[in-house]
Amino acid sequence: MHRPAIDPAATTALVVAVLAVSTSGPLIAFAAAAPALAIAFWRNALAVGVLGPISLIARRGEYARLGRREGLFCVLAGVALAAHFAAWMPSIRFTTVAASTALVATQPVWQGLISVVQGRKLRTVTWVGIGIAVVGAVLATGADFGVSGRAVLGDLLAVLGAIMAAAYTALGERARATLSTTTYTTICYSVCAVLLVVVCLASGQSLGGYPGTTWLAILGLVAGAQLLGHTMFNYALRRVSATTISVLILLEVPGAALIAWLWLDQVPPAASLPGLALLMVGVVVVVLGGAQATRRERERALAREVETAGTLP
Template sequence: MNVRSSAQVAVPTAAALTVAVLAVSSSAPLIAFAAAPALAIAFWRNSLASLVLTPIALGPRRAEASRAVRGPAGMFCVLAGVALAAHFATWMPSVQLGSVATATALVATQPVWQGLIAAAQGRRPSTAGWMGIGLAVAGAAWATGADLGVSSQAVFADVLALLGALAAAVYTALGERARTELSTTTYTWICYGTCAVLLLAVCLAFGVDLAGYDGRTWAAILALVAGAQLLGHSMFNYALERTSATTISMLILLEVPGAAFLAWWWLGQTPRAESLPGLFLLVAGVAVFILGQASFKLIRR
């Protein structure tokens, strides 16, 4: 590939990654801004995204969707949807109960949980990977400990965010298995649909209001669907064909300062000084883990 063609590929990819990072960075501030229960926001976010994908899944992807429903790949899609529902049911309330900056940083520990899942499957992290896990856990403990002096609600929000990260790791592991046989559209359509059905059941069981919101809340929900749910993930998937998963994982970490900046600029949420060292340590640990795993894979090849 010559220099000109390389540049032609690099520019759209860089633009896609920029859009994706900005889109996912808006997620937590929009959740905190919306005057609606977190579970209801999660339901609408997934159900509307699934609705948008339906014409494609039942049109050009109809044969694939039909095979998926009848085959084992469909089971992994459904299980991924269950894990995604658990992720949204824990992380999204954490954003409304606590700090946007802390919740986003704690949910960014997903790669660390992913590494522990891989270790349980016999794919042990490298030495640098274990160092990253240690740093991330220490940072999470520091940030959570700083919230002990704030309120029990803040600590509860931290625990929910960590559970959300664990659920996201399980969701990704199951999705990785499903994606070996299915396209992104078919996989996400089944996964989002399953997630929406489960969240609807939870909302109805606990009497969560699903309507009656003001205009700004509906606008925030639609922005979540168009931004973080569809545009952010779609752009990352587009870029994944042209850049490494490690690069994308590193760029996703930019969601932490991005969300913190938006929460400060838009919502007036200034990160607590006591938690900042822990948040920085946490992000550094995740970065060390990802880079360590990438180096380990290169050495083994």
């Protein structure tokens, strides 16, 4: 019996993750009373407070067996995640949620390039899907590549955030090959939180004294974007490639734009509908193309096993 090409558990995790991370941009914009890097610190530190005890109790043996190679991937992923937050979260304060989210959605392009550097050969259908989805992401949000210095800075920070997100996902894919979700995320988020708190303290950014609504927004980021978003993506990394996950993250773009419209009155342009359609087409092309490739690989492997069994004496 053939196993399904798409893992139901991974599919469920990815749906939850996309819905959760779609709240990230609007919540960051809403929590304007807190510095962006302080928000990034708290979302990681509080997530470690939730995951850490669970991980240490349930995975004590895994920590004891943790090798230098796996540990290095976890640490480097944490560094990349901190750099992603340090670039992308401030960008939302310089430009619109829609523009920032659209630019950080170029992550699949950088993810594809990283895969090529790693020696992987991406199928043509994957590149086509990535291109369609990225173009759709930009059009769907009506991203404003403004001419003001403030908007340009926000644009550049969002692109840098996309590059760092791609590095974070690629490193996480390597770590998750042998580590459980809780062990990997606990180490990764801890490294990220430590780096961010150092930056906050060095730059004199306030880590407290915010109004209650800001703390509620931060808790929303922890529960949604961090625990249900990033952690579910990390869970799926053992079953789904980093490139496919990067393309699926593009679904955050219309989600964030819709929430910003309904909640923050940031009305998306009417031209966003064609872009949304392109985005969906690109995601479908990558996901179904990847599933078809996986199915063919399994069929070839099964054929080889049958052929080998037939030649045995």
